[in-house]
Amino acid sequence: MSSAAAAISSATSSARVHIRPTGAALGADVLGLDLSRPLEADTLQALQAAWDQHLVLRFRGQQQLTVDDHIRFSRHFGVLDQRPLAAKGLHAQTAALPQEITVISNLRQDGQALGGLGDGEAVWHADMTYQTIPPKAALLLAREVPAAGGNTYFANLYLAYDSLPADLRQQIQSLECVHDASRNSAGELRLGFADTTDPRQTVGAIHPLVRVHPGTGRKSLYLGRRRNAYIQGLTLEDSEALLDTLWAHAVQPQLTWGQQWQEGDLVAWDNRVTLHRRDAFDPQARRYMHRTQVSERTA
The missing domain is CATH 3.60.130.10 (Clavaminate synthase-like)
Structure with missing residues (x-):
């Protein structure tokens, strides 16, 4: 696929789907897809090809996605990892979510955390490489985002x-x-x-x-x-x-790209060939995200 925007036909939508590169060292927007609807095999193949080329894909305007939609779409790319058993003190609302969903949030309810990682800066890293077989990818959906800060950068x-x-x-x-x-x-x-x-x-x-x-x-x-x-x-x-x-x-700037979050953004990254980090943000602001993780394992 060339670096120019590539049109992909989708039998599930009357619109055409476009891959629009960010113009930076990595990253591309996928335009015109409603991920809550079924996707044809050729569309999924084209998405995988775009992901292989651009390493990070951003799907904007996915506010309509349910938890089950998020899981179903993620499963197109492999077996999903389950989150660890809820840590002591994690709110029951989070523990009740499907095991394929991890909550990333600074929010608390009834004195208990809804998710992990809080509001501080997360330094450059790849996910879980301390494991013998780290995850191959993650798909992070923004449910609530602060007005400023909390941006995510990829290398x-x-x-x-x-x-x-x-x-x-x-x-x-x-x-x-x-x-x-x-x-x-x-x-x-x-x-x-x-x-x-x-x-x-x-x-x-x-x-x-x-x-x-x-x-x-x-x-x-x-x-x-x-x-x-x-x-x-x-x-x-x-x-x-x-x-x-x-x-x-x-992590030189010319090798990176920054994601400024909007509500409804779903960002998918290949964990094997990227690093990422997150800016700090106002601890009084609300940030709430759902994350799925695609395993490198085949079963």
Whole structure:
């Protein structure tokens, strides 16, 4: 598919569907689709092709989506992960949602949290790379958004790899990195993990610094999270210096794109070849989102 807007015919709608690239390093808008309606196989194939090319797809104006609609659409792209059992203190309203839905919110009701991640800044990361098989994608639907702040930014790890100096690309080809499992993207220590400041003691999955995407066959950087990451086989000093270099390169503005949320936005990203982060926002503002997560597993 070219970088120009591509028309896709849909038998479920009288309108034509268009893919409109953002013009930045990644991201595209999908125009003209009502995701609450059934989609034909050729439309879904075209969406997957656009997703493979642009890494992040944005579907605006999806306020009408029910929880079941969100789940059904997400399932077109693979098996959905279930959220962990509700943490102590999470409101019963959230616990009653289908297990495929995770709530991302700063809101509280009856003194209990409705969701996770609150209102602080979430640093650059990919989701759950501390697992041996991290999720391949996520689809986040904005139910309520603040008037300002809370924007989400994405980085293109294909371009990050391609634009590295040749000698650095060669240096990292066979290196592997330990991804820290002890803290989440908001920097909060997970229950049951020790707090360590020595990356050589990091507990988590080990992944190559250079990963081949199973769908496209392209190479990309694979970074996960910066804190407590450690490159095996290097001294701590060399590991820190190399990771600092790779991270500084990967999140340069020319390799990123920013999503300014509107109510009804559904944003889908390929977790294998992107990083993302979120701006902080007024803690008194309301932000409430539903998220599905597509597994890399096939069953």
